[in-house]
Amino acid sequence: MRLLHTADWHIGRTIEGRDRLPEHEAFFDELIQITKDESIDAVLMAGDVFDSVNPPAKGEELFYESMARLADGGNIPIIIIAGNHDHPERLSAARTLLRKQEIYIQGYPTLTPLRVPVRHKDTYLNIAALPYPSESRLKESFSHEEDELVHRDAYDAKIHHLFNTLTRSFSSDEIAIAMSHLFVAGGSGTDSERPIEVGGAYTVRATQLPDNVQYTALGHLHRPQNIKHAKAPARYAGSPLAFSFSETGYAKSVSIIDVEPGKTATINEVHLSAGKPLVKWHAEEGLSEVHQWMAEKKDANAWIELEVHVTDSLTMEEIYEIKKSYPGILTVRPIFPEFEYEYTVNRKHVPIEELFSQFYKRQTGGAMPDEAVTRLFLELLNEEGGEPS
Incomplete structure (x- = not known):
């Protein structure tokens, strides 16, 4: 099976007051073409669809129209999770309608994995989807711990527990993927990400990512990069557009994941030409x-x-x-x-x-x-x- 991993679209974001919607339109045109050229079976979008919890109407219109085109009438399943910029309820409000086109949107963390049918492959894709797991969205507080290290370790352990629960039913006979929107220790950030950790409290160690999946698709960091020390291949796809001048000189891309049941995934990049440098x-x-x-x-x-x-x-x-x-x-x-x-x-x-x-x-x-x-x-x-x- 061939998967496309993307993240951090930030639809609605401006730069010094300049509208970037035309660049997003060009990106979606390119993304749709890539799915055709690369024979993509499913698309993973790891959070931050929008740049704010109240995105502009034109941005929402572009999102829904582009997803309908990308899904190709349900032939290409799309799995989307909320990032820290997204409003979980607003993002997933149309999930019932979208599900008919095999577009799966998850706003809040749950303990139930997704089992997505891939029609033309006559198989299923198992996904441990963990949208941005803040304390408020988890409905659990770690702030009572005054010691920052204790707070961080408690959060780290919680994320590990969530992934263990989500992947408990996974079998090596089927393809198993994890995806989340969080900050993994050792990742290289830029000036354009909104911090999701306070003093490192929301930082997760790479070793806490699941080991019984073939790939973990991550969102939040805008620079494409593999995660060292993870027990299974894990990667940030990065953002499709450069959002700050700290990203000057860095190529933008989407990640192509080739995976078979019980085998290690292989990862390749397809560089993007849409978006102004x-x-x-x-x-x-x-x-x-x-x-x-x-x-x-x-x-x-x-x-x-x-x-x-x-x-x-x-x-x-x-x-x-x-x-x-x-x-x-x-x-x-x-x-x-x-x-x-x-x-x-x-x-x-x-x-x-x-x-x-x-x-x-x-x-x-x-x-x-x-x-x-x-x-x-x-x-x-x-x-x-x-x-x-």
């Missing part, structure tokens, strides 16, 4: 270099974070004109020559104007506030009741 521009020669790149249409199909070396502060009008002239540029950060951050040892003996000047320099990358800005700050400070102690 996120790139960083470092214009060391100043605005002239920026204008040259814009004239060359450099990275025309990308989202751009711009750092430009300047000697004087850029006005809001100049920044606006740059973004207007080249819509892919999301942020403009001026870099000033030979700037070193200054830190005051004893702020009690430093005039408030100097403290503000130091703060302004740190926030702008080295620019000095002019007299009007400083005066406005002092006026606002006086309105608030005086200098800070």
Whole structure:
């Protein structure tokens, strides 16, 4: 059997206020084509379908229409679990209708595994599906444990128990898969994931993942990666789009899993072309270099974070004109020559104007506030009741 593992779609997410729905539309077109080209038998979606518990209507419409196309009238079963960004009840509200197309959605953790028929293979796919297992969704609290390590171990043991229960009936005569949306210790994250652990309390050890399955499909981390030290193959598929500039340079993909009963799964990647890349521009020669790149249409199909070396502060009008002239540029950060951050040892003996000047320099990358800005700050400070102690 050939499975496709994907996760972390985050439909409805924007970047610096820019709509990314067209990129998601292109991704779904590509995903559907991949299922045909790779002869996929079933699709595993490991959580974070949407970016918020209240996604935009157009995002929900895109999701349902794309799932109907992907399922191909029930020929390709789709198994979806809720992630930490999803509203469990809202995500699974249409599950009765969707089940008729062999689309299975699970919002809350349960102790019952899924047994999914794969029609054209005349067999079943057994899945230990564990949607995002937070304390509130498990309806169980570990917070009474004051010791963070005790809290973490208690949560770790709970996840192990849930997987043991879900996989108890699995047999080596059939294909058995686990899937969940959680943070496994040792995984490599980016800036674009919303933390689901507090001080490591929601971290699960790789050895706690089930060993009586042929593959564990994971969601939450946006960088595709295998999990070391797991007793059976386990992997994060990663997100289909780059959501922060910490993901610059990382290829996006879906994972293809070939599996037979009683045999070790084999894993391959199919890289994605949909979605704009996120790139960083470092214009060391100043605005002239920026204008040259814009004239060359450099990275025309990308989202751009711009750092430009300047000697004087850029006005809001100049920044606006740059973004207007080249819509892919999301942020403009001026870099000033030979700037070193200054830190005051004893702020009690430093005039408030100097403290503000130091703060302004740190926030702008080295620019000095002019007299009007400083005066406005002092006026606002006086309105608030005086200098800070």
